[in-house]
Amino acid sequence: MSLSSKGLTRLRDTLARHVDNGECPGLVSVIRRRGETHVDVIGDVRRDTIFRIASMTKPVTAALAMALVEQGRLRLDDPVDELLPELADRRVLTSLDAEVDDTVPANRAITLRDLLTFRLGWGGIYAPPGTYPVQAAAAELQLGLGEGPPRPAGPPEPDEWMRRFGTLPLLHQPGERWMYHTGSEVLGVLLARATGRSLGEAMREHLFEPLGMIDTGFHVPEAQLGRLTVSYSDGKLFDAVDGQWSKPPAFEAGGGGLVSTADDYLAFATMLLANGKHGRERVLSRPAVRLMTTDHLTPGQHAADGFWPGFFGAHRGWGFGVQVVTGRDELWATPGRYGWDGGLGTSWHNDPAEDLTAILLTQRAGFLLHWPLYLDFWNGVYASLDD
Template sequence: MRQLLERHVESGLVPGAVAVLARKGEVHVVATGRLAFEGVGSSTPMAGDTICRLGSMSKPIAAACAMTLVEDGTLRLDDPVDDLLPELAKMTVLTDPHGPLDDTVAAQRSITLRDLLTYTLGIGMVPAQPGTVPIADALDTLGSPSPDEWLGRLGRLPLVHQPGERWMYHTAADVTGVLIARATGMSFEDALRERICDPLGMKDTAFSVGGESMDRFATAYERDSAPSGAAIVEDTPDGRWSRPPTFESGGGGMVSTADDYLAFASALLAGGAHCGERVLSRPAVTLMTTDHLSAEQKAISGFWPGYFDAMGWGFGMSVRTRRTLLGPSVGSYGWPGFYGTAWYNDPAEELTTILMMQRAHFGDQTLPIWHDFWNAVYQAIDD
């Protein structure tokens, strides 16, 4: 593992990386490189407490927080969210997903919390070239205003598909964050801290980085390098995560550390508790990590044909349904993030694996770097 990570650092792909493997009570942390190629952080070693942008690895945390509200009776999985999210009540649905925004029919039913957690509310990312698909262009203009304004803008758009019909990525996690805030009467971040982060000791998991922790915040880089080969900075430590955001995005707005995320992952692997602190019941964790997509939904969903051939979707995370490579077993669950982060729990192997890097678009699990990483993890199992 160290040789693999050092190879990527020496190649100039990333300035540093940290991997965590935890199995049967043993925890191995492999860190190499620095927080930045040059400037602030270039002399600071990567470590388990290095603060990184999670990207979409925040989605499982948002889902877990929502489940705490189900467990205490504040929310129900199959109740409409209309009362708390009136902006999404009585929605319309596009007649043609690629057609004009005013060609719609009425939604056949209300959106539920289950729809939000399984990403089947009827709207989400629509990959398309600008100017080719009206709903994709409209979604790109939502921006990051206050949660109320954001949800109002979303509610004024039609759904792309009927609620419950098919999986659509990302937007559901942001809606879940607004729902949690309204259900608890506090900000989404405060709800996360009270229900997930503080009980598990996740002190560096938040939507921004405080000044006292800035020296542990890694620099993020663009996917592509300059013509000279030098990496291009995408976000510096004093950039957009250095101040509290107007919109706290459950879909990708959080920062954390490998150490913090290990506490969250360990709690799920242990059935909802870590170091004596329980945040969820074992049945709740089982429900979260069960594949909830039907064969019909998988056949018409995903970013490309066959996207769900070997995986399904639980609550805010993927679930492995077929083993095709040297990697996570059937029943494993977790998710990667935009900036080159990934986490998976493998209950069959009693294994948690986390990797943190900070390069845009490098969470894509089809990249060769990830095949090499999972090979390194799983060939090391020796029992």
């Protein structure tokens, strides 16, 4: 046994308390280590319940990009201008608090690598609305640029989305600063254009079908809506079963639009943990997975952070769509551990050194990185390791 039965019982009891006290409506957790899989289902959900996985979409979008790079259809350091002419000849704000027309020319073109590492020059601005003039300009365009939970019914179709985004100046020079979220949204449009298909169709061909992810997509088919759980925010209904994910969105959001199940996402996660293999089938090469899960940020970009002071600190970095642990400062912080969370109540990380993947799925919207449920889950996972 690679997992302690006593530790797993203690973990289940801890998770059940979070459900019983009303902190979340129900949850599914999966821990897989050295071929052993442990699943807990607590509350008003089932193992096959469909969840809105929010920003856990970002690693999937990055993996699709790596598949196309391996096929020679994209190159990491090529400018994106050919596929995204809306981003050619960028202008950059002279400062974040400048008026939107107070700009200078970009020093260089945006590349695919910039999109993957969130260094294209635009991302979430985590300040009260109205703090900076550019916030009002962006809000007026209704692009859903990352300052709140995903809302598929809001943004326009991809070409119009890119046209509107292309009217905004960059906030920083390309490659200069890590800023969250927007890189995945732009990347999704680029991948759709590169394949000549919708983002969802491209994901299905290159990832979902090879991995058997039959319940993952950008909306839930009518026949499966009974398996979609409701989502809450601040104790109130955020999205109903027949809500925003019950119909195909105009904009398939590479930064946060997917729905999935515990077993579907486990297939994706274990493929990465196996260095790109799913059973006997290779989905990505080992070098592609290693590149995707390596920290690409400079010391200055770590110091500048992207959410709040100390977000990266001395022990965290960013790969392609995933956070990467670079030093141990918590029980669960093994160097080389990677993964990401979702703002609607989801969390996933792989730990290659421990041959471990773990997933937590619930549906409570909010800024959850330090949510006690997450902390207790990951503490309990690592306390259950038995070898």
